[in-house]
Amino acid sequence: MSLATNAADQPTLYKRIRADIEKRILTGEWPPGHRIPFEHELVARYGCSRMTVNKALSELAQADLIERRRRAGSFVRRPQHLSAVLKIADIRAEITALGRGYGYELIGRKLRAATAADRERLGVKKAGKVVAITCRHSADKVPFAVEDRLIDLSSVPDAATADFSREPPGSWLLHHVPWTEAEHTISAIVADDRTAEALDIAVGAPCLVIDRYTWRSARTITAVRLLYPGDSHRLVARFKGG
Amino acid sequence: MSLATNAADQPTLYKRIRADIEKRILTGEWPPGHRIPFEHELVARYGCSRMTVNKALSELAQADLIERRRRAGSFVRRPQHLSAVLKIADIRAEITALGRGYGYELIGRKLRAATAADRERLGVKKAGKVVAITCRHSADKVPFAVEDRLIDLSSVPDAATADFSREPPGSWLLHHVPWTEAEHTISAIVADDRTAEALDIAVGAPCLVIDRYTWRSARTITAVRLLYPGDSHRLVARFKGG
């Protein structure tokens, strides 16, 4: 005989409040800069305690949809710089997710004392050992990307003995080393002889370049350059915002 | 004579709890999958009420750093697909932020009934009017990007009368139309005659291409293609993750 305690409302109250406000913001009814009702007004409107509306508003603030100012109130934030969540998965996962057959080929692997160029690329000052890896990823036997990677062995000693002949270094690192920060730089180049051969495209064809640097608490882990055939591969970023 | 009520701790308690846990996750001390202490344990450790630790844990969950499961506990999430926040600001803001002089030039503007190609590009089915705009952005008098844009007038009627000869359409839209969702596609091409001339680069030089589609609640607003000289311009994405 026990019925739902809250008659016919699926979501919890604070979620309903949050969704109500979010909707008004996204539909433009409350434009950027608009002052949202005060907490005590929402308390009156929804007949709940202040902690409940506070939770709803706090989450909206955490999501950067509104800005809260003491004594002044809460305001709809203006569409911040267009920011997109660019999902760049591990290449193997990316190809597998596309339902295509993943292929991997280790082209070269060298363990050496860091040269001046290596140190500059990794952004470290003192000397140390590094592993340099070149490899190729393919999808359904067609070259998908070539990878040129440098791993700092003082940050990741295990990489010296890891077997990269079958497991791609990106996947290996992802599962062995936690990262805290990274940076991508995206640019375009035209294929030189070596790149053209590796990707099986014409010399002078466009290539998309991703340079990725990964750190763990200010300590460099790896620097990698990925080259994709530019006219075929596409990076897609989807985002939401106010 | 009034001292701080809480002796020598700047941040509030729940923020300290949150920061403590975040640190352990980011340093790898608590790896992905690790169960973090139960709320009642944290309550005992910090000597506070459950609502306080609950607030800390809820925020970590909202930030996708941990996952909370009823009866089971809270767990460190595994590094989701590498996801980067790619900040692609309004071009004018981007150039200004670099401390360079922004220049803008409207190359062409046409108001027309949507052609089949327009409709396909915007992803709409029924006919309607569109504005097609071509323009060029420059930094310190040097071509920075050329823009080729289509605006759906059924979504943004004001765009028909807006003056795009001085204000770039991107900035105008950003300030007049709230967006809810967008998608970027990044690729590389080599410059053809027209592009080479517009960007003042050689024919066959690499170009970075960004195609951006913007919607407002499933309604297409605009489709834009931006072409950047590929060897000079770089998109930088920074991100954090577990």
Place this chain on the structure above:
DNA sequence: TTGACTTATATGTCTAGACATATAATCGTG
């Protein structure tokens, strides 16, 4: 008009409870 001081107020944080609910673990039974 300007600057310094005071006050009012909205948000920020916190408590000590309460009941709801999903689900892992246990217990019985066929």
Place this chain on the structure above:
DNA sequence: CACGATTATATGTCTAGACATATAAGTCAA
């Protein structure tokens, strides 16, 4: 042993208060 019913438990939500604190707004004197 397999499977369904029961129980224990950690999180989820909520309340009715409390005091802290930043700051917009008002007050008043120079």
